[in-house]
Amino acid sequence: MRFVDEFRDAGTARALATRIAALCEPGRHYKFMEVCGGHTHTIYKHGLEDYLPETVSLVHGPGCPVCVIPMGRVDDAIAIAEHDDVILTTFGDMLRVPGGRGSFFDSKAAGADIRMVYSPLDALKVARKNPDKRVVFMAIGFETTAPSTAMTVLRAAAEGLDNFSIFCNHVTIIPAIKAILDSPDLRLDGFIGPGHVSTIIGCRPYEFIAREHGKPLVCAGFEPLDILQSVYQLLLQLHENRCEIENQYARVVPWDGNLRALQAIGEVMELRPHFEWRGLGFIAQSALRVREKYAAFDAERIFAVPGVRVADPKACQCGEVLKGVLRPWECKVFGTACTPETPIGTCMVSSEGACAAYYNFGRFSRERVKEATRA
Amino acid sequence: MCLGIPGEIVEILADREDLAMVSVEGVKRAVNIGLLEDETLVPGDWILIHVGFALSKIDEREAKASLEWLTGVGDAYTDELAALAESDIT
Numbered sequence: 001m002r003f004v005d006e007f008r009d010a011g012t013a014r015a016l017a018t019r020i021a022a023l024c025e026p027g028r029h030y031k032f033m034e035v036c037g038g039h040t041h042t043i044y045k046h047g048l049e050d051y052l053p054e055t056v057s058l059v060h061g062p063g064c065p066v067c068v069i070p071m072g073r074v075d076d077a078i079a080i081a082e083h084d085d086v087i088l089t090t091f092g093d094m095l096r097v098p099g100g101r102g103s104f105f106d107s108k109a110a111g112a113d114i115r116m117v118y119s120p121l122d123a124l125k126v127a128r129k130n131p132d133k134r135v136v137f138m139a140i141g142f143e144t145t146a147p148s149t150a151m152t153v154l155r156a157a158a159e160g161l162d163n164f165s166i167f168c169n170h171v172t173i174i175p176a177i178k179a180i181l182d183s184p185d186l187r188l189d190g191f192i193g194p195g196h197v198s199t200i201i202g203c204r205p206y207e208f209i210a211r212e213h214g215k216p217l218v219c220a221g222f223e224p225l226d227i228l229q230s231v232y233q234l235l236l237q238l239h240e241n242r243c244e245i246e247n248q249y250a251r252v253v254p255w256d257g258n259l260r261a262l263q264a265i266g267e268v269m270e271l272r273p274h275f276e277w278r279g280l281g282f283i284a285q286s287a288l289r290v291r292e293k294y295a296a297f298d299a300e301r302i303f304a305v306p307g308v309r310v311a312d313p314k315a316c317q318c319g320e321v322l323k324g325v326l327r328p329w330e331c332k333v334f335g336t337a338c339t340p341e342t343p344i345g346t347c348m349v350s351s352e353g354a355c356a357a358y359y360n361f362g363r364f365s366r367e368r369v370k371e372a373t374r375a
Numbered sequence: 376m377c378l379g380i381p382g383e384i385v386e387i388l389a390d391r392e393d394l395a396m397v398s399v400e401g402v403k404r405a406v407n408i409g410l411l412e413d414e415t416l417v418p419g420d421w422i423l424i425h426v427g428f429a430l431s432k433i434d435e436r437e438a439k440a441s442l443e444w445l446t447g448v449g450d451a452y453t454d455e456l457a458a459l460a461e462s463d464i465t
Binding site for chain 1: 407411
């Protein structure tokens, strides 16, 4: 346990809270976005906002891959699954994500062969075992997950499998951050950068945020002290009039990322001209599709999908939550019509979603004593 | 699926250079190590696993912290572990 205490020690947290409070200029409000859903989880679970002065707020960003899948893509995948000879394989997180015509779960109940897998390589195994079926893998995720899909396609190609394909929905984090920076809705002072995505892409792709937008970013680990330390580093930069990309999570994130993983993505996939994100709308060059060279493994080329854009339910304000404009509890249906058991929007479906994280832990943390005022 | 789970390498498979046997919370599973080609991996090393692939080599200190974090995540982690236990990528 001594390992863990090092990242969670309450005394260290209070000391950091004091140093954070000392850096805040009177009358100034600070707003930092944590891009990654894992960070959102830590913030709510440990009530980290209670360690921060009232003038520092953390807003939650679009870094939950399940949350940003638009309803139309869910419908497209269901249309593929409805072919008699198709087995659609998917991560468990996707099963309850609502599309315009219901979820994968509903489609499975209606007779479609939809199977949960842990890894895209499991999907490959399903294809090997079912040569008379066409096996499609619902590929989702940021750059953290895209290399695994790419490696799986390379493996399928090497084996000469002709009944395996992917329905590619991989998205890339940088254009989403750019869209948020360009959005007039939100004034941010800096970013807590994602941990696992940065393991793959490294820190260099964030440099434009400091250079062109004048905002600092600190790549952070997932422990409570990692996040407090990152907030401290952001405030210190602002205090010293610096604007840089810093790597607080250097124990896991290499500055240059994982070159082998980036190569695998580049070999199999290319940027789409544009892609729709739930809540953020269409963002140019923000997602990946399968290259022509691997067309035989591209479900979008193999199956005619409806490709219809489906508007989110009117009551759902996931879009505003994903952009950080609304806090989860400010959504009209939060905790009433929309709960983890009966989600209306994606942010309540995924455990990484801001609404589910707040629903599960938030009320607890809000009742906590304000450590910052005590410190 | 978004979780990174730490595991300890127990064996590098001689006949499948892209796979390693890894102990995750005491359960042995095959994990693809193709993304860590540039690293030297030996039994006893800790890796961060995501959807069946090792994403990075980590130290034991980070592994223990990650496990603690994951335990705090609750159902999402138990679901992920259950899915991992069912997984067979050999």
